[in-house]
Amino acid sequence: MHISDDVVLLEPLDRSQAGEFSRLYSENEDFLAPFSPIFVPEIFSDEGQDFLLSRSEQLWREDRDYGFAIRLGDTGQLVGRIALSNVVRGAWESCTLGYWVSKAYNRKGLATRAVRLVAKAAFCQFGLHRIQAAIMPRNSASLRVIEKAGFVYEGYAPKYLRINGQWEDHKIFSLTREIWHE
Numbered sequence: 229m230h231i232s233d234d235v236v237l238l239e240p241l242d243r244s245q246a247g248e249f250s251r252l253y254s255e256n257e258d259f260l261a262p263f264s265p266i267f268v269p270e271i272f273s274d275e276g277q278d279f280l281l282s283r284s285e286q287l288w289r290e291d292r293d294y295g296f297a298i299r300l301g302d303t304g305q306l307v308g309r310i311a312l313s314n315v316v317r318g319a320w321e322s323c324t325l326g327y328w329v330s331k332a333y334n335r336k337g338l339a340t341r342a343v344r345l346v347a348k349a350a351f352c353q354f355g356l357h358r359i360q361a362a363i364m365p366r367n368s369a370s371l372r373v374i375e376k377a378g379f380v381y382e383g384y385a386p387k388y389l390r391i392n393g394q395w396e397d398h399k400i401f402s403l404t405r406e407i408w409h410e
Contacts, residue, residue: 231296231349236341238296238310238349241284245297246277248306252330253277259331263367266393284311291315294354298329298342307333310342312350312359321357323350327373335369343377344410351405358405362388362398371399379403 231238239245253260254272261267270276287293292315298308308329315323325346329339350356361379363370379401387395 229349229353231345232301233341233345235301236338236345237299237301237304238342238345239299240288241281241295241297241309241311243278243281243285245306246274246281249281249297249309250274250277252306252308255332256328256330259334260328261392263328263364263370263391265390291317294323294346294349296342296346298327298338300333300338307338308342310339310346312346312354312356315354315356321355323356323359325359325361339370339373340376343373347377347403347408348410351408356405359403361401361403363401364391364396364398374401377403378408380407 229240250273253267257267257272268276270279284293284295288295293311293313294315295309295311297306298310299306308327310327312323313326325343327339327342329342347359350359361374362385363374380403382400382402385398385400388398389396
């Protein structure tokens with residue numbers, strides 16, 4: 229399953245991308261660290277990425293996580309990653325959203341496009357009802373992405389996630405099928 233618009237291509241994560249992702253994480257370590265959990269060392273090696281991407285493939289098959297590489301639509305260059313994680317079925321039909329775009333391609337609208345594309349997949353292909361996003365108040369770029377993508381602010385969660393070794397407050401946003409529009 230590939231999802232695209234005229235600028236961005238979302239490609240399911242798979243082991244063939246290990247080398248590309250190890251390089252991209254290495255190039256963006258300092259850029260991503262303030263907004264990420266502490267990185268496991270494996271994230272920076274081809275072998276480690278092979279293992280992590282293999283796990284992503286397994287979680288997709290189990291209907292628990294849908295991870296995508298974010299690529300430029302015209303060149304196919306890898307520029308980031310986006311995932312619908314923690315998929316819960318039954319009465320909830322919900323997931324959490326995580327994404328990042330490399331520093332070199334940040335603030336060009338690519339993350340917003342990727343979020344809109346993955347939301348469409350969540351509702352139209354995966355049959356989900358709700359997507360939740362948690363954003364640190366100091367992450368102004370990500371706050372803009374989520375707001376431009378139509379997410380609704382739900383509340384403030386103190387000490388919600390451990391980011392870069394510290395428990396960080398987050399703003400909680402959601403998008404449901406009822407308020408989503410292409």
